[in-house]
Amino acid sequence: MAYIVYSFAIFFIVAWVCLWLIHIIALSYSKWKLHRTADRSPPEQPYPGVSILKPLTGVDPNLFSNLETFFTLDYPNYEVLFCVENEHDPAVMLVNNLLHKYSHIEAQLFIGGMCVGVNPKINNMQPAYLAAKHPLILISDASIRMRDDTLLDMVQHLKDDVAIVHQMPFTCDAEGFAGVYEKVHFGTAQTRMYLFADFLGITCHVGMSSLIRRCALEETGGLAAFGEYLAEDYFMAKEVVSRGWRMRVASLPALQNSGTRSVGALQARLMRWARLRIAMMPTTTLLELLSECVPLGVGAAWAAGQLFGAEPLPFFLVHVLVWFLSDWLMLRSVQNGSPPFTKVQFLLGWVWSECCAPFVLAVALLSPEISWRTRCYRLEWGGRAHELKPKFKV
Template sequence: MFPSWLSTHLTRGLGIAFAFAATGYACVALWAMLKRPRRTWASNDTQPRPATVLKPLHGAEPKLYENLRSFCVQTHPNYQIVFGVRDPDDPAIAVVERLRHEFPQQSIALAIDSRVYGANFKVSNLMNMLPHAQHDVLVLADADIYVKPDYLARVVAPLADPSVGIVTCLYYGIPGPSFWSRLGRLFIDDWFAPSVKLSNAFGSTQFAFGSTIALRRDALATIGGFDVLRDLLADDFWLGELTRRAGLQTVLSDVVVGTEVGESTLKDLWTHELRWLRTIRAIAPAGFALTFVCFTAPLLLLGLCLAPGPVTAGLALLGGAARVLIHFLQRRISDQAFAWHEVLLIPLRDALLLMEWAVALAGWQVKWRGQVLHARGDGSAPRT
């Protein structure tokens, strides 16, 4: 048994440590969001190289027409879009046909192919789509992504440098009408995006996102094509990682795209975010174990409970202010209005994240597209 005075000091020290860690992370993340990028990329080509956009589809996702349409109105002078589905009865086909009718001048191909090559059905879809691609610059983007008209021209510009392997984009959440959708948007905007910017501010490029991955066909061939990804869960991350291992750079574009957040129930939100968190754990287990310092509100509250006093109160005020400023900056980045009532959701959002993080540590199973997979630590995802 510890003496009572020692136990008291240890408890107080632990409380101050929790408050300091949470506040320190929030302040450094805020700094990273305000920091200018080290380099901006612009193409000197008067005629950007032709590009093919690969869009794997699965079902009639929320606002699918609006999101796919945003890719049909790009300012890039010469590009093709290849859509791909595995099921000939997929409702997404009707949306593609609608776009073909609306934009007859746009080069739009549709691959309908049910062949499966591994555990990752999305990668199988991409493998079936690739033969339809006409150009050497490839841009992969998930179905739920919304972009602005200058997106494609800006994203492919860094690929003019032969040392660049992939270009990827951060994204912000576009919430639906439900309460849980708004909480899901906060997962992306207030936690995920700041953590990536913080990592990048310190020089890391250990990331790649399904929101956008642009690469040249020769870089894809260098790593062995899509075939090497067929049994990997985080195919987007591994596209970046394998090109980095081949000696090529990863560029985080200054383009930020939107992604639909369509969860309408707590169960849907929990399942989706648990899949994300377990995927992150599989990619970076050591870093994931320390992720709890990102959950500002619960840690500050715990610090105040363990060590009430002016030190923890001051840290809590500073950490809380930084957390609110991060929220405000993300609204500006996404061109969405700042709503003060959403600030009240921050403690709930952080508490839910903390619970999901704890559950993510306890297992590897994820549910995705009707499949049950295991996000193993080596990146593979065998079906169960």
Template sequence: MPPFPMGQPSLRSMASSPSAVATATPSAGSDLLDDQWTSSLTSGLAGLVLVWYVVMWAISGLGLSVAIRRYRPRPVAPPLDTPTPKPGVSILRPLKGLDPNLYENLLSSFTQDYPGPLEIIFSLADENDRALGVVRELIDRFGAREGREDGVDVRVVVGETPLGPNPKINNLAKPFALAKYDHLWVLDSGILLPSRQTLSRAIDQFLLNPGPSSSVSSTSYLPSSGHKTEKQRVGLVHHVPFAVIPPRGNRPLGSWLERVFLNGNHAKMYLAINKLSTSSSSSSSLMCNRRTNPDELTDATFWDSKLKPSYRTELDSCVMGKSNFYLKSDVQKIIPGRKPPNPASNPPPILGLASFSPYLAEDNMLALSLMHQLSIRHSIETPDVAINLIGPMTFRDYFWRRVRWIRVRKEMTKAATLVEPLTESVVLGFLTFWALRTYLSESFFGNLVWWKAFLAFWIIHWTSWATLDWKVMTSLSPTPSEESGERFQLLGAWMIRECLAFPVWVVAMMGNTVEWRGRTYVVLPDGKAKEVQNGDGNGVEEVEAGERSTMFAWFRSRRRQQAQGLGYERISSS
């Protein structure tokens, strides 16, 4: 058998033919360089994966550390006893339909042990909404009336203001304008307050950090946020959501998936990123961006066209709008985005809550705008969670709910959304094993069959990941014994959720249309949403424009052009 395959020269023929040697040598050298370049690239990518794996474990560990130190100690420290009088607070609760546990959720607003003035405003878009009956029952029981000194000041607002596609903003517009007090607490109808002191402890955050003139010191349950952010006043207080499924009744798979997502992966990242943002002075899963330097703003309220902002290596905090405190006067000064409004613009900009109605993720946009335009910071440093009662949710409901919010988020924070799969245990686990095999295949694995090595790695990796998520969940839980009694159901749901994360992300990246409360919207490239009406030609064009902004747009455009016989150079402008 010849030493070379047919068609290749032998060593003797190459030696006798100088031209053959001259021809073959550059080719061999080129192949060698290509192999070296490929090997270097592979090693470099493997190294980056291993570094990222360590970073993800560090972030996850930080989230667990915050959960243990801030939420696990029981009993919870009482609110501050300071001579400073408590400010008046207006609790705004927008309602739509009969949410699970609605009576107890709303009841927890009435039973707050708060020494300052308090009012509660319920708002409904439709007078036929069944939630109105629950509200009237609570008002009869707790509402202020003549001859009763312990009653709560309660108002009910019926009828929304059509400002934009976001139904929550439309529902909040009237109560926002009617609120008597500057301190507003916006609470979703699905939120149950875990303690009678939740309101008092949240207000303490405003009193402890009113600005540079503050002389009040921090307490044990309010750790210092450190560094130069102590000079910034707190302008928004929020709570990490903690999902609970009612112990009785219908409990489909989707409800379990939502529960393990919110209480595990979402909670640890929410806590870690907010801790990093307050320490360096804000999803998603995870709306985090670089923030501009607020010290360069010549006026905290107005935009200077000559401003050239620099960038610090700081994170925006992640804010979820289930339980948010902020000042009415602050919101009335801002518009969506990082730049303050320009008073010289023509026409003048719409300020305040109404300007956020085009965004479905109004909570994060509002928080981002407060931080950048007014140079204030956020706080999540109270030991209370926002208990989120989850109703019956099918597998399909869960899947498309996650798709919806990724599609909303990706147009607001593209970079964070693109790397999201690299924060999930399944994708990161496969990549990490590949990186380990790249570096350690000879010295570490030896003669071990690769799938056995993978199985050993995967057991260690996934067990460690699940254990960390479990500890975060039980640390946040007001009743950890309930989680312990359902550990096997939670583990099964956790495994399904982890395996679903990447398929959900892929589907979400392939489109920009979302369905919410029976309506269809398209999320535009600037993060705004537009409702699509049946038979609305403009709406269809907006859908197509939104689809072209996704990562698969180029391929879809080529396929569409081929089908229409238009040629590749012609791009539709619709």
């Protein structure tokens, strides 16, 4: 019995030390990696053309201003291809207004999609992908807002052996507790694992803003090859990397700027992502739980008492305090300055985020069905999806 207790105690201490190494590496790497200024001097060779795919469904208060940033990019050769599934979608009128306003920018609207699988995003983008004329494809979600130098920064990361350059998920400034919660989550826990994975060269790819070599994508069967997955970004990166290509994170984070923010909406999104991770990599579920501050701190405090005679409560409180301070420094690094809220607001958002993380994972484990807009899916082990109530029509 004592052997089992000590084995568990050693396991928790090793996990605790490993997580703090991840903290140190990710924070140090963020200082070097993020917010580096793009080189705007004329290149020796012309920059390759980029086809930007923008899948749209519905309209929110920030959509017009978000899309407008794609017409003002400081990049010499690109086209914007908007994709709308339904001709009655209100996004059609909004896009047409932008096409008229920025008639000097090469842009098109594709309506109707093409059914190549269960993934509605892939179905929506497929006609635009087939019509894209440039060697680089930027897949960009509707909520993304771009700085004028973002595309230039991404292309400059695209070395000869790199096929994918993706932006690390982050958020624009927003008012209210939901805005604080969103920025705290994406600027701390999400950033820590994302940067650590990039530092080690591990495949960690969220496809909300991702630049891909078309030739590398065609090697895997093209965009349609990933229509059977909901987490098409993960499998796309996995297949591309398996063929000898590398992937890198851009220095500018992806600025999500949804016009409708709520705590419930963000938690539903996090649960959907957790369900996808569980289906794709079920063995990592325990490790994911141990990467959270509270579960790891409780386990490490108990282990320190068993192995070193330490008082568990003071150990746990110091662990939480140092984790909190580390996350504050990480958020400042990702924000490139002070966040748009007070330290008290950060504390409230951080406590809420940390306390909710185990709950989100537990709900994802107990309820495997995935709701995505008006659709509902069930996942198989390995990541393939089946729509429970098909609604997509070609």
